[in-house]
Amino acid sequence: MTETAAVRVSGVHKWFGKLHVLDGIDLSVAEGERVVLCGPSGSGKSTLVRCINGLEAIDRGDIVVGGVALKEDRATLEQIRRSVGMVFQQFNLFPHMTVMENLCLAPIRAGGVSAAEAGEKARNYLERVHIPEQADKYPAQLSGGQQQRVAIARALCMEPRIMLFDEPTSALDPEMIKEVLDVIVELAEEGKTMICVTHEMGLARAMADRVVLLDEGRIVDAAPPEKFFTAPESERTRQFLSRILHHRESDD
Amino acid sequence: MQAARWLRRNLFSSWGNTAITVTLGAIVVFAALPVLDWAFLNATWSGTRRADCSGEGACWVFVSSRLDQFLFGFYPEEERWRVVLAAALNIGAIVLLFVPPMSRRAGMALAGVPLAILAGWVLLHGGVFGLPLVETRQWGGMTLTLVITIGGLFAAFPLGVLLALGRRTSLPAIRAICIVFIEFWRGVPLITVLFMASVMLPLFLPEGASVDKLLRALIGVALFAAAYLAEVIRGGLQAVPRGQYEAAAALGLGYGRTMLHVVLPQALRHVIPGLANTAIALFKDTTLVLVIGLFDFLGIIQAALTDTEWLGLALEGYVFAAAVYWVLCFAMSRASRRVENQGVGGVA
Numbered sequence: 001m002t003e004t005a006a007v008r009v010s011g012v013h014k015w016f017g018k019l020h021v022l023d024g025i026d027l028s029v030a031e032g033e034r035v036v037l038c039g040p041s042g043s044g045k046s047t048l049v050r051c052i053n054g055l056e057a058i059d060r061g062d063i064v065v066g067g068v069a070l071k072e073d074r075a076t077l078e079q080i081r082r083s084v085g086m087v088f089q090q091f092n093l094f095p096h097m098t099v100m101e102n103l104c105l106a107p108i109r110a111g112g113v114s115a116a117e118a119g120e121k122a123r124n125y126l127e128r129v130h131i132p133e134q135a136d137k138y139p140a141q142l143s144g145g146q147q148q149r150v151a152i153a154r155a156l157c158m159e160p161r162i163m164l165f166d167e168p169t170s171a172l173d174p175e176m177i178k179e180v181l182d183v184i185v186e187l188a189e190e191g192k193t194m195i196c197v198t199h200e201m202g203l204a205r206a207m208a209d210r211v212v213l214l215d216e217g218r219i220v221d222a223a224p225p226e227k228f229f230t231a232p233e234s235e236r237t238r239q240f241l242s243r244i245l246h247h248r249e250s251d252d
Numbered sequence: 253m254q255a256a257r258w259l260r261r262n263l264f265s266s267w268g269n270t271a272i273t274v275t276l277g278a279i280v281v282f283a284a285l286p287v288l289d290w291a292f293l294n295a296t297w298s299g300t301r302r303a304d305c306s307g308e309g310a311c312w313v314f315v316s317s318r319l320d321q322f323l324f325g326f327y328p329e330e331e332r333w334r335v336v337l338a339a340a341l342n343i344g345a346i347v348l349l350f351v352p353p354m355s356r357r358a359g360m361a362l363a364g365v366p367l368a369i370l371a372g373w374v375l376l377h378g379g380v381f382g383l384p385l386v387e388t389r390q391w392g393g394m395t396l397t398l399v400i401t402i403g404g405l406f407a408a409f410p411l412g413v414l415l416a417l418g419r420r421t422s423l424p425a426i427r428a429i430c431i432v433f434i435e436f437w438r439g440v441p442l443i444t445v446l447f448m449a450s451v452m453l454p455l456f457l458p459e460g461a462s463v464d465k466l467l468r469a470l471i472g473v474a475l476f477a478a479a480y481l482a483e484v485i486r487g488g489l490q491a492v493p494r495g496q497y498e499a500a501a502a503l504g505l506g507y508g509r510t511m512l513h514v515v516l517p518q519a520l521r522h523v524i525p526g527l528a529n530t531a532i533a534l535f536k537d538t539t540l541v542l543v544i545g546l547f548d549f550l551g552i553i554q555a556a557l558t559d560t561e562w563l564g565l566a567l568e569g570y571v572f573a574a575a576v577y578w579v580l581c582f583a584m585s586r587a588s589r590r591v592e593n594q595g596v597g598g599v600a
Contacts, residue, residue, distance in 0.1 A: 077501075090495050096518050096521065109513060
């Protein structure tokens, strides 16, 4: 298991000042596995994915990504980040560049790909997220859902072995959530290793091999979705699910 | 019809407003008429000598007969095409830097403008390619003003960017050096910098070694402007959201490329008004080079006032200088507004 693990997190602790955000996390994600991280806000799930590509430094423990131990030095960080794509809650597209330029920047400047090849790849991935016609627009001219799909395509253009999603639909208007979820599910069906932080339990059901529940910096439950949602073993999971379902009902 | 409606709504909407409009209008007319009278109606426009001036209004003959000198200083007459060509090259390069498409901008900034400046210097200075040498002490007037402004600004700009980045780095030694540098130059008046450059610097140089006076002034001006630009640019860097740095980092871009391609283009856009402000301030501050014996545009006009044939025409000289400075500063200000408003995908 450990040999083929795409990501191995062991004994990871992290503090924000006095706040113990990650309290001894052990998590192994196999090559091709799709893991959904959920939990109440402040449970440390976003921090955990941000630690995996080194956007946040850990205070104790080890993270190994694709066989490379995560260290603080620039070369290692850049090497790992080139093989790990990340999609942010706020999209974080580069506003001064067209969609095409957003997609081609990293492959050309960090991946050593020729401009022609990068352009071809970019068009290919724009097709995959169903917005090839927006290539020459600027991010501000797109809807939130389109921007997030561009962000997914941008991450894919580096051909990462692992994709991290940090609440990819939380900043979207309700009517745009589905178009982004569809793209993520399609991606999951292709067998890419994915770690996704989300509140969308529908997404967890549709794509996850395993749902992991975090609470107060600890992993409190981990189970395949059918078991997680229908026959949860942990009391904490039942609480979490009832609160989410309750919230959904009061929402409607 | 429409004009009448506009007038009624904006100037004559009530008895009180009408009274104010009439009073202010009267003041404007009574103040402006004598000025108009002096500057245009009673002014002498043509002629070549002092005697041509009637003495009633402004004597613009003073300006027109010396215009060449105001523009070119003591630059040899038969070589003046070089100044014109250099100016055209540089202004052309700067205009190209600011007109779309954006894709050309990086190339212009990194290669086009520096090359134009270098070519301008070679053209002006000569001594190579069969161009006769024209020493810098013969440069003057608007030529010198533009050399110091353009040369100073574009030397200051890269340094300002580096200082701004340095001030925000996490490396303590570099940050400390940048802060000390910026605060030193910001804390010293430009006039002091120029005195230092012209009087003190030669004392530190080894015997016999000398650096051209203009070059010394240019270095002083560039270091001074760099400190100001650095602070303006730092403001822009702070306005770039953290998510932009994170997105670039997550894609595997290193520090240099993140700054060059992602952060700086956005940061500089945010501070176009501040950059234009610094440029305009520097353009006007170049008048201070007079104190170290360089004759810039204002300096050469002032020098001409002491000519015995043209004594007593200070008003004409200063009004002309003010008008030229105003027109050029206003043009820069308008240009910066245009650049600001170039819609690039709604970058606010």
